[in-house]
Amino acid sequence: MAFIALGVTGGIGAYKAVEIARGLQKQGHEVVAIMSRSARRFVRPLTFEAITQREVISDLWKPGANARIEHIDIASTIDMLLVAPATANTIGKFAHGMADDFLTSMYLATTAPVVLAPAMNSNMFAHPAVVENLRLLTERGVRIVEPGSGYLACGWIGKGRLAEPEDVVLYVQGMLSADARHTLAGKRVLVTAGPTYEDIDPVRYIGNRSSGRMGVAIAAEAARRGASVTLVSGPGAVPAPANVTSVAVRSAGDMHAAVMSRAADHDLVVMAAAVADYTLSAAAQKIAKGDGPLTLTLERTRDILADLGALPTRANGRPVLVGFAAETHDVVAHARAKLTRKKIDLIVANDVSRADAGFEVDTNAVTIISPTAAEDVPLQSKAAVAARILDSAERVMSERLAGEVRS
Numbered sequence: 001m002a003f004i005a006l007g008v009t010g011g012i013g014a015y016k017a018v019e020i021a022r023g024l025q026k027q028g029h030e031v032v033a034i035m036s037r038s039a040r041r042f043v044r045p046l047t048f049e050a051i052t053q054r055e056v057i058s059d060l061w062k063p064g065a066n067a068r069i070e071h072i073d074i075a076s077t078i079d080m081l082l083v084a085p086a087t088a089n090t091i092g093k094f095a096h097g098m099a100d101d102f103l104t105s106m107y108l109a110t111t112a113p114v115v116l117a118p119a120m121n122s123n124m125f126a127h128p129a130v131v132e133n134l135r136l137l138t139e140r141g142v143r144i145v146e147p148g149s150g151y152l153a154c155g156w157i158g159k160g161r162l163a164e165p166e167d168v169v170l171y172v173q174g175m176l177s178a179d180a181r182h183t184l185a186g187k188r189v190l191v192t193a194g195p196t197y198e199d200i201d202p203v204r205y206i207g208n209r210s211s212g213r214m215g216v217a218i219a220a221e222a223a224r225r226g227a228s229v230t231l232v233s234g235p236g237a238v239p240a241p242a243n244v245t246s247v248a249v250r251s252a253g254d255m256h257a258a259v260m261s262r263a264a265d266h267d268l269v270v271m272a273a274a275v276a277d278y279t280l281s282a283a284a285q286k287i288a289k290g291d292g293p294l295t296l297t298l299e300r301t302r303d304i305l306a307d308l309g310a311l312p313t314r315a316n317g318r319p320v321l322v323g324f325a326a327e328t329h330d331v332v333a334h335a336r337a338k339l340t341r342k343k344i345d346l347i348v349a350n351d352v353s354r355a356d357a358g359f360e361v362d363t364n365a366v367t368i369i370s371p372t373a374a375e376d377v378p379l380q381s382k383a384a385v386a387a388r389i390l391d392s393a394e395r396v397m398s399e400r401l402a403g404e405v406r407s
């Protein structure tokens with residue numbers, strides 16, 4: 001159980017903070033709510049008081065608050081400061097050390113981990129001032145729960161909506177979990193995620209429906225386990241977690257170059273990206289339509305995994321290799337054939353014919369296949385599946401290490 005200060009600042013998402021407080025309590029944590037002046041315009045302190053069973057703190061100058069310098073007192077006892085929603089204003093104040101209310105003063109006074117869940121209009125979120133402030137804060141170790149995309153309260157559609165309460169709770173839980181294992185400390189892990197786009201001309205491309213969620217979940221879990229993580233993602237993939245090094249690529253060729261140039265420096269490569277199997281030479285100018293059919297000639301792309309699998313095991317320090325196989329039938333047999341053909345260590349077989357697993361959803365059901373075994377991972381969140389995949393990869397890594405020590 002942890003003692004969590006929940007900072008609530010003034011955005012329409014403030015009502016969702018009530019759900020977050022409840023979710024944290026359900027996990028057994030104690031919550032104290034700290035509301036900014038504008039947050040109190042959106043939600044009444046009484047709501048938080050009733051849920052947290054604690055007085056809501058909102059005033060630096062309340063009579064008595066300075067008898068024991070309350071913001072210092074709480075700052076030194078909390079296990080985490082979570083601010084949800086975090087407005088552009090609060091983010092700016094945190095980034096620049098301004099302390100004009102209880103929450104901002106407490107932020108400066110606490111040494112506990114700090115997590116921000118930003119929420120604002122999508123143009124505000126993309127503004128260089130906010131981007132820079134978030135960068136400054138992440139550099140100082142503040143963790144960010146990325147906002148979601150969709151319909152915003154201001155009527156816009158875009159990125160900026162407060163992350164869903166259960167995702168915020170899950171994130172906090174992940175950070176706090178007493179069993180947070182640093183089993184990948186000192187290891188370097190490279191993960192690919194999302195689709196690749198093969199350009200047809202300056203305005204058109206061939207792509208696929210991969211959202212990058214599975215790869216991003218693996219990158220986040222590897223970072224949580226203490227690895228230094230590089231995430232190579234294709235266009236349109238969900239945002240990278242703040243604590244990984246992110247490399248953006250577009251085509252299968254770009255991804256091949258990005259992965260091959262980095263692989264030897266890594267202990268584990270997980271190819272979760274849906275890499276195009278075919279590409280074409282993009283026309284320099286937009287192709288105008290004619291009356292007849294249009295024929296495009298596609299050529300095979302280089303298979304990144306197969307090229308990694310062909311690297312000599314030891315001399316180049318070949319990383320442990322994990323691939324994915326999207327199958328619609330005879331899932332295990334097809335996937336194992338790929339494992340053998342590409343000379344990789346593990347393959348995660350995905351039955352993409354199921355509606356609740358695979359593309360564009362937050363859940364997945366897979367089978368993790370090695371040359372000698374197949375382990376079914378039933379339907380669960382992609383975060384939980386990511387943990388199972390890394391458990392298996394870690395086993396291969398330690399077996400390999402043991403083999404090297406013996407020989």
Ligand code: CTP
Pocket residue numbers: 252271272273274275276277301302303304305306322323324325326327338
């Ligand atoms: N992959 C790769 N380089 C490519 C294509 C795919 O590294 N040019 C990787 C993917 O990231 C994934 C695995 O290989 O880990 C998928 O293997 P693939 O043989 O492409 O399987 P499918 O796309 O499922 O295709 P198919 O069944 O059509 O062979």
